[in-house]
Amino acid sequence: MTGLPLLSAHQMASFAARGFLRFDAVVPDDINRQFLDEVGEVAAPEPGRKLRAAYGRMLAEADIPETPAGTPLARAYAQGSALARMLELPVVAGAIRSLVGDDPRFDHHFLHVTFPPAYHEAAGGENVSQHTHQDSTIDPRRAFDVQIMYYPHAVTREMGGTRFIPGTHLRKVSEAALARYQNVRGQQHMVCEAGTLLFLHSGVWHGGGVNRSDRTRTMFKIRMNPREPQVRKFDVSTLEPQGQQRPIFYLKGPQPPSVEQILMTPEPWFEDDTGRLEMVNRVKLWRYLTGDDGYDADYWLTRLENLAAA
Secondary structure, eight states, rough: OOOOOOOOOHHHHHHHHSEEEEEEESSSSSHHHHHHHHOOOOOOOOOOOHHHHHHHHHHHSOHHHHHOOTTGGGGGTTTTSSSHHHHSHHHHHHHHHHHHOOEEEEEEEEOOOHHHOOHHHHTTOHHHHOOOOOOTTTOSSSOOOEEEEEESOOOOOGGGEEOOTOTTTOOOOOOOOOTTOOOOOOOEEEBOOOEEEHHHHHHHOOEEEOOOOOOOOEEEEEEEOOEEEOSSSSSSGOOOOOSOOOOOOSSSSSSSSSSHHHHHHOOOOOOOOTTHHHHHHHHHHHHHTTTTTTTTTTTHHHHTTTTGGG
């Protein structure tokens, strides 16, 4: 792992605060083309032909392995395959190492394909978006899994790219309770170039959009589990020493860039009161990632841990 481009402290703080990192067009075109060749295409729509059956046939025929959960990620894909080559890219390997540590385990993967209106019309089905959901409803740990969403071709707004809501990863909810929400303040939609990767904390609320274009949209997801504590795996040389706490609320001007500034930047959906719970949880996550149980940002945990006043 020596020499990998690890995430900086500011990148890691952004992931802790927002639950995602995006790397645009980092997978070379030859790997993207190889991947699309390996997965193939769903046959053109025919009247009365069930889309689910055609999709199932595509999944069965794609050159993607059936990989058991718990397999070391390094052995999940055949050497020379598009997915193995993608995971070996230094920028990808460095981000994986920074987020989940050395030798993570494969959890599961899936080939997500959304279809244009013509496919649904021919099959007699309805073209709807995927419900908003959180994948880690049953996972209360401070530790977290990471999901890589790989976009092997360009995605336009009309193609209904993955939507996700930054900053939701630390708010545990029931997946079914989220299903009704399709639009939340601050949500993002993946509009991107070919070869873009989205690294998601496993708790981020997300869902697939409606494809209103004239071609299929393909996204491949890989979920991985850490095998060790996710402590100080990023480039800790970029950590700035923390002095005294910053002034808060009454400020005479903008604050300089810092880990604290990143961690304390609210999302548009935050409420003035319950949004503070997210700030507290961000500080707790940063303590875990840095191994510093005494760290605080803007006095959030210090005031809660004031045993002298107990």
